[in-house]
Amino acid sequence: MNDQAKLGIFAGILLIGFILIGAVSASVILTGSKNISEEDLNKITNEVVDEICSYLQIKHIVGKYQTIQGEEKIQKIAILIKPLVSQDIDVSRMTIELSNGEQLRLLFYNGLAESLNFHSLFEHPLWDSVTPGTFSLLSTIDDDNSIITSHVINKNTDMTFILLKLPDDIAMKYGDELRVTILPSPGMGRTVTLESPLSTKHVVTLYE
Structure with a gap:
């Protein structure tokens, strides 16, 4: 096109x-x-x-509660995105802004991308390489493998999870809010506000 x-x-x-x-x-x-x-x-x-x-659509956001310093908090968050139209989006130039009203953090792409395949989302080995200041990609649909090989989202059918691990001091306990902004370059940013729900399950939906 x-x-x-x-x-x-x-x-x-x-x-x-x-x-x-x-x-x-x-x-x-x-x-x-x-x-x-x-x-x-x-x-x-x-x-x-x-x-x-926005050039990007956020399709779904999920998080996982885990015990941090004696409290149940969401630290791992996975954001499922896809482009609005077929275009080249260079993920290596993308940043993610996090703000809880008290602190503002910027996350940068760590250059690591893999395919979800048959792994469980929050148990995928790629999480071991995600640090609190970075994010990785876990592709779900990528016909030409461009996300993994070139770090480029180039088709409107491409879908990938952005994996991010919150620092301990802004990990979300029940009722906390977190403003997440995805900033592609070039392109307009996409912002959503997440609120951690009360749940008896570890994996929870934060946006859909």
Whole structure:
């Protein structure tokens, strides 16, 4: 797909997105719903804009509780991403920003990428190489193996987990929030806010 075709598709997606935003706003105004506050409407609008303006889609985020300094906290987080359209996204130039309101950390790609294959996600050997200041990739769909060999996501069918291990001091206990921003270069960032849920299970969904 050439650059003009990509631009056309992206422009079409933007147009549809802004139409949806207008439709949601108009619906709230016309119905006069008392259940949706201005803050809720702004949040919905921001989420839609964030989704359609980002080169990346976040499909799913899961975390795993483990005992850290006597408390159950989420330290391992896996973020499943895919590109919005077919394009070259150089993961080696990507950074991830973490903020819990008190601290802000930047994570950088450590150059390690493997395939999930038949491994259990949180028991994959690649986790042993993930340090609190870095992230790795665990591909799930990668027809040409570009993620592993070239560290490039280049098709809209590509999907990969970003593996990150939180430092002990910002690992998430029940009720904690963490703002995660994926910053590709070039491209617009993608931000989500995670909240650790109360759960009797070790593996929990943080975003879907």
